[in-house]
Amino acid sequence: MATGDSDRPSTTHAPGGGDASQPWSELASDYEQARTREDSLDRLVEWPAQRDVLGDVTGLSVLDAGCGNGAKIAQLVQEGAVASVGVDVSDNFLTDAPPGLELIQGDLSDLAAVRGLAGRSFDRILFLQSFGYASDPVHALRTARAMLKDDGFVLLTRTQPIRYAIERAEENGTTLGEEYFSTSSFSYRHRSWNESVTLTKRPYTMSDLLNTFSAAGMWIESTIEPQMSPAIGERHPHKQAVLNKYGTAARTGDSFG
Numbered sequence: 001m002a003t004g005d006s007d008r009p010s011t012t013h014a015p016g017g018g019d020a021s022q023p024w025s026e027l028a029s030d031y032e033q034a035r036t037r038e039d040s041l042d043r044l045v046e047w048p049a050q051r052d053v054l055g056d057v058t059g060l061s062v063l064d065a066g067c068g069n070g071a072k073i074a075q076l077v078q079e080g081a082v083a084s085v086g087v088d089v090s091d092n093f094l095t096d097a098p099p100g101l102e103l104i105q106g107d108l109s110d111l112a113a114v115r116g117l118a119g120r121s122f123d124r125i126l127f128l129q130s131f132g133y134a135s136d137p138v139h140a141l142r143t144a145r146a147m148l149k150d151d152g153f154v155l156l157t158r159t160q161p162i163r164y165a166i167e168r169a170e171e172n173g174t175t176l177g178e179e180y181f182s183t184s185s186f187s188y189r190h191r192s193w194n195e196s197v198t199l200t201k202r203p204y205t206m207s208d209l210l211n212t213f214s215a216a217g218m219w220i221e222s223t224i225e226p227q228m229s230p231a232i233g234e235r236h237p238h239k240q241a242v243l244n245k246y247g248t249a250a251r252t253g254d255s256f257g
């Protein structure tokens with residue numbers, strides 16, 4: 001863990017099932033505050049890359065699983081998406097969702113069981129930095145796949161696991177290889193969200209992630225590791241330094257059809 005603050009109380013949550021999601025009742029508003037900062041990596045790199053992969057959403061129905069406060073799916077609806085839904089375990093939702101968008105409290109681990117989603121299908125299903133909270137990742141993806149319309153696809157983004165491995169190697173005095181292939185759960189606090197909440201994460205490698213898609217019967221259409229443009233890097237050198245330190249990118253964006 002790169003960012004410790006032992007003077008502050010911490011809350012620890014185990015991975016798997018509802019427990020991994022539990023801290024979000026505490027983290028939800030801190031996360032949204034951090035995400036909307038002018039220099040957040042989500043604003044500078046991740047959301048622009050995610051939006052680019054989605055392309056024209058006019059007339060498409062979108063399901064955003066783990067949608068946070070719903071701001072991203074609300075933007076998609078304002079840009080032409082229809083009959084769209086955001087689901088999140090926390091209920092820290094926008095109060096002014098546009099017509100055509102429903103925001104529902106529920107568990108992304110089993111989307112078909114979420115109140116209001118039974119029997120519905122979507123053109124695009126998003127898991128943006130939320131897939132790690134699925135209690136059974138293969139089941140969650142199989143369920144999402146069954147809710148896709150013909151020619152639909154899932155857009156899933158996860159943190160590049162090398163980033164966590166570098167942080168743990170620095171903290172534990174170990175090596176990148178040891179940490180990347182470690183199978184032990186690890187504790188993690190996010191400096192810019194709320195350092196007093198400790199998440200316990202299941203480690204994963206890129207092959208683990210790719211094999212999850214195969215096991216769910218899906219194939220990968222394209223994979224991207226978004227970068228900061230040189231102009232944005234010059235405007236925000238401290239963020240460019242984060243990307244330089246942790247590898248090619250902080251996040252990996254994958255599109256699966």
Ligand SMILES: C[S@@+](CC[C@H](N)C(=O)[O-])C[C@H]1O[C@@H](n2cnc3c(N)ncnc32)[C@H](O)[C@@H]1O
Binds near residue numbers: 035042107134
């Ligand atoms: C890192 S945030 C990402 C939020 C949003 N997708 C974005 O890209 O800004 C992770 C989100 O997953 C949600 N979450 C965690 N566990 C969940 C679960 N079991 N079911 C639904 N949402 C969950 C959290 O409440 C949080 O909003």
